[in-house]
Amino acid sequence: MPAAASEMLVGASSDFLTRFSPFNRMEPEALGFLAERATLAFHSRGSEILTPEMGQPTHFHIVQRGKVQARQLGPTSVTDYAAMTLGPGECFPIGAISAQRPSTNAYVAVEDSFVFQLPAEDFLKLMQMSPVFHVFCTQYIASLLNQSRQQLQSTFAQRAAEQQTMTTPLGQLVKKEPIFVAPDSSIRAALEKMSEMRIGCMVIADAEHKPIGILTQSDLLPRVVLPGIDLQRPICDVMTATPHVMSASDSAYDAALEMATHGVRHLLVVDSEGRLKGVVSERDLFTLQRIGLRQVRSSIEGADDLEALQRASRDIRQLALNLIAQGIGAEQLTQFISALNDALTCRIIDLARARHELYGIDYAWLAFGSEGRHEQTLSSDQDNGIIYVCPEGADQDALKNRLLACAKEVNENLAACGFPLCKGNIMASNPELCLTLEEWKGRFGDWIREPDPQALLNATIFFDYRVLCGNERLGDQLRAWLNRTAKAYSNFLRLMASNALQVAPPLGRIRDFVVEEDGTIDLKKSGARLFVDVARILALRADVASSSTVQRLRQAGTRMGMPAEEIAALIDGFHFIQLLRLRSQHLDTEHDAPGDNRINPDALNELDRRILKEAFRQARKLQLRLKLDYQL
Amino acid sequence: MNWLTRLLSNRTDTATLDVALRDAIANWEALAAPDLGTAHFETRYVVINTEASGLDLDKDRLLAVAAIAIDREHLSPHDSYYAPLEPDAATALTNLLTFAGKGPVVVFNASFNRSLLERALDEHLRLTPDWTWLDLHWILPALYDEHIDRPARLGDWMKAFGIETFQRHHALGDAWAIAQLMLAAQARARTLGLNTPRSLADLEHSRRQLRRHG
Numbered sequence: 005m006p007a008a009a010s011e012m013l014v015g016a017s018s019d020f021l022t023r024f025s026p027f028n029r030m031e032p033e034a035l036g037f038l039a040e041r042a043t044l045a046f047h048s049r050g051s052e053i054l055t056p057e058m059g060q061p062t063h064f065h066i067v068q069r070g071k072v073q074a075r076q077l078g079p080t081s082v083t084d085y086a087a088m089t090l091g092p093g094e095c096f097p098i099g100a101i102s103a104q105r106p107s108t109n110a111y112v113a114v115e116d117s118f119v120f121q122l123p124a125e126d127f128l129k130l131m132q133m134s135p136v137f138h139v140f141c142t143q144y145i146a147s148l149l150n151q152s153r154q155q156l157q158s159t160f161a162q163r164a165a166e167q168q169t170m171t172t173p174l175g176q177l178v179k180k181e182p183i184f185v186a187p188d189s190s191i192r193a194a195l196e197k198m199s200e201m202r203i204g205c206m207v208i209a210d211a212e213h214k215p216i217g218i219l220t221q222s223d224l225l226p227r228v229v230l231p232g233i234d235l236q237r238p239i240c241d242v243m244t245a246t247p248h249v250m251s252a253s254d255s256a257y258d259a260a261l262e263m264a265t266h267g268v269r270h271l272l273v274v275d276s277e278g279r280l281k282g283v284v285s286e287r288d289l290f291t292l293q294r295i296g297l298r299q300v301r302s303s304i305e306g307a308d309d310l311e312a313l314q315r316a317s318r319d320i321r322q323l324a325l326n327l328i329a330q331g332i333g334a335e336q337l338t339q340f341i342s343a344l345n346d347a348l349t350c351r352i353i354d355l356a357r358a359r360h361e362l363y364g365i366d367y368a369w370l371a372f373g374s375e376g377r378h379e380q381t382l383s384s385d386q387d388n389g390i391i392y393v394c395p396e397g398a399d400q401d402a403l404k405n406r407l408l409a410c411a412k413e414v415n416e417n418l419a420a421c422g423f424p425l426c427k428g429n430i431m432a433s434n435p436e437l438c439l440t441l442e443e444w445k446g447r448f449g450d451w452i453r454e455p456d457p458q459a460l461l462n463a464t465i466f467f468d469y470r471v472l473c474g475n476e477r478l479g480d481q482l483r484a485w486l487n488r489t490a491k492a493y494s495n496f497l498r499l500m501a502s503n504a505l506q507v508a509p510p511l512g513r514i515r516d517f518v519v520e521e522d523g524t525i526d527l528k529k530s531g532a533r534l535f536v537d538v539a540r541i542l543a544l545r546a547d548v549a550s551s552s553t554v555q556r557l558r559q560a561g562t563r564m565g566m567p568a569e570e571i572a573a574l575i576d577g578f579h580f581i582q583l584l585r586l587r588s589q590h591l592d593t594e595h596d597a598p599g600d601n602r603i604n605p606d607a608l609n610e611l612d613r614r615i616l617k618e619a620f621r622q623a624r625k626l627q628l629r630l631k632l633d634y635q636l
Numbered sequence: 637m638n639w640l641t642r643l644l645s646n647r648t649d650t651a652t653l654d655v656a657l658r659d660a661i662a663n664w665e666a667l668a669a670p671d672l673g674t675a676h677f678e679t680r681y682v683v684i685n686t687e688a689s690g691l692d693l694d695k696d697r698l699l700a701v702a703a704i705a706i707d708r709e710h711l712s713p714h715d716s717y718y719a720p721l722e723p724d725a726a727t728a729l730t731n732l733l734t735f736a737g738k739g740p741v742v743v744f745n746a747s748f749n750r751s752l753l754e755r756a757l758d759e760h761l762r763l764t765p766d767w768t769w770l771d772l773h774w775i776l777p778a779l780y781d782e783h784i785d786r787p788a789r790l791g792d793w794m795k796a797f798g799i800e801t802f803q804r805h806h807a808l809g810d811a812w813a814i815a816q817l818m819l820a821a822q823a824r825a826r827t828l829g830l831n832t833p834r835s836l837a838d839l840e841h842s843r844r845q846l847r848r849h850g
Contacts, residue, residue, distance in 0.1 A: 013713035
């Protein structure tokens with residue numbers, strides 16, 4: 005009696021399903037239908053159950069035991085955080101299968117999992133058969149729409165946050181101690197103070213520090229200079245009495261409105277007792293307003309002199325700091341810093357090019373090191389070079405000199421915009437780094453064939469090049485040649501690998517972390533670099549063109565058959581360390597100390613400490629892999 | 637009553653079997669042997685489990701048989717079989733043969749299940765199937781040594797995987813759990829490059845050898 009057996013097993017499945025919503029509310033026939041049609045499959049930890057690449061889903065899945073993670077893929081990078089874990093009784097993909105389109109999520113078993121599956125046509129039948137299930141699916145789809153709407157909102161919120169500085173309370177804007185004089189001070193004394201302090205206006209306050217008047221630069225001509233007033237007279241004779249005053253808790257926006265309404269350029273900020281806290285100028289508010297991603301970008305593109313570029317550079321930093329403060333992720337943040345710095349550099353090159361005759365020269369501006377990897381932090385030196393083509397019959401020396409002269413101006417202007425000159429002279433104005441394609445190949449080839457320690461060190465900087473502006477094809481040609489050549493010299497990769505393994509992640513056996521004498525960990529040397537170095541070797545081996553560490557790990561790892569989950573964990577680890585670096589630089593910058601990469605793990609909160617530990621474990625895992633691959 | 641007397645007293649002559657049963661057995665015998673070199677996702681494994689009056693091979697009798705197919709790495713409730721031996725053992729066992737075909741057959745603890753079943757088949761149908769038997773008792777610890785690294789009881793393995801069943805110590809109830817373990821075994825075997833029934837058989841063989849010599 006085979007029927008008896010399947011009845012028992014169907015019963016077992018439906019007993020299981022009725023422990024979960026919506027199945028527990030489902031009509032008995034519908035539940036029976038589902039339990040009868042559903043088959044059980046097993047998915048090993050790390051295996052993909054359903055991905056967008058698999059096309060229209062053929063089955064509807066219900067987790068029986070284990071955990072399945074849904075990761076949203078695609079260009080919307082915010083969604084990297086929207087990973088959702090599904091446990092027993094939860095099902096997928098509802099939206100994709102109802103709409104009969106490929107899933108937008110990748111579903112990966114994060115534990116060994118047993119999962120029921122129902123053929124797609126039975127899923128559709130079930131929807132028709134069971135009003136309960138129909139409502140469940142419809143609501144689910146609606147809730148997805150809702151979520152995506154919320155996601156949009158949060159994107160807008162983020163955009164709004166870029167502008168949010170306009171809601172900053174004025175009390176936070178005025179940082180300097182207020183400068184003022186008493187009403188009986190001489191005009192001369194007040195003017196001397198203005199000149200000495202380089203301020204555009206002088207506040208006149210009484211003995212209790214309550215402002216009673218103001219004198220601005222624009223008042224000087226009509227009130228002091230033209231009437232030929234005696235400078236020994238007290239300042240109260242020429243000041244504007246009852247100045248516009250705002251409370252420290254008013255917002256920058258309120259101040260802007262007040263200025264616009266009354267046509268004034270300065271507002272006095274007072275505390276709750278009416279004492280002077282400082283002065284806000286129209287200029288201060290404009291600076292605030294200008295700091296938005298798009299504004300920064302357009303101000304870079306529109307900049308036509310060094311001063312404008314310097315302003316833009318300051319804005320980039322300010323915006324980066326704001327974004328860190330708002331808790332943006334490391335990946336977006338570094339991408340964003342990198343994008344704006346690229347735009348700035350390109351603009352600097354454009355401006356320099358206009359003053360140097362480079363017409364007809366085929367060249368590309370290369371970024372090396374962290375800039376080459378899109379991983380600049382706020383305190384990176386400039387590392388750059390040039391690759392160019394010398395046409396046959398051309399005077400190479402003359403051509404190169406023209407490039408070098410232009411490069412020198414670019415290097416200096418970059419320095420003026422806050423990218424310190426490279427101490428090791430890794431700059432395009434160095435004749436050694438302004439080379440033709442053939443010369444670069446010769447240089448790289450020497451390092452690969454004779455990998456002495458210096459050559460290996462060079463490789464870690466120069467092999468991370470990317471074309472920042474100019475002819476990208478030159479960079480591509482060099483990359484193709486480099487990957488081919490490095491792969492052919494396995495001894496070179498082996499030595500690179502042994503070099504990369506010289507620093508171990510600072511994980512202790514007894515304590516969580518191994519710290520240096522001053523109790524800190526160098527997040528660059530014993531953190532980020534561990535990932536960067538291994539990623540570079542994997543990329544050379546797997547012929548990955550990208551210079552970014554994340555892309556290298558992602559692409560090379562996939563090519564080498566590393567489970568996607570493992571790759572994602574590595575990348576998360578790397579991002580977290582980068583975020584900590586940026587954060588600590590942010591704090592240091594605020595305290596006016598030079599940004600460095602050291603953190604004291606004891607100063608981290610418990611959660612961050614645990615994540616950091618996990619990040620180091622990921623680095624160890626990556627190193628272990630390299631060790632095994634090269635038997636080191 | 638020892639096994640010999642029981643054997644002698646209960647033994648049926650196949651000639652006395654019903655025509656339908658004889659046809660079914662003939663059909664089963666005519667089936668081609670399975671290709672043990674196919675991949676798991678192309679293979680139909682049959683999990684077989686028995687229920688006996690006790691655990692003593694000498695004294696106890698087979699009470700019921702159950703089977704669940706794992707076809708192309710999927711377990712479907714429809715592809716299953718269960719029958720008590722009473723009242724009609726010959727029919728129960730013939731239908732089992734029809735359900736299982738030529739295997740490969742998966743059991744948990746062959747030394748008990750296989751002996752009991754082979755004895756019953758011989759007794760009632762006068763035949764011994766030439767199935768390839770795969771014993772999860774040996775295979776599981778070879779594949780999932782992070783859970784249990786030596787042969788263990790079914791209950792222990794169910795606990796390790798969090799597997800539940802509707803009725804323990806029931807032929808089909810336990811078969812349902814064993815079948816789930818087989819799903820897990822296939823998936824792990826695949827990641828280790830053991831892609832076929834033959835490679836599972838080899839794995840089991842080398843485990844038994846190791847155990848014997850170790």
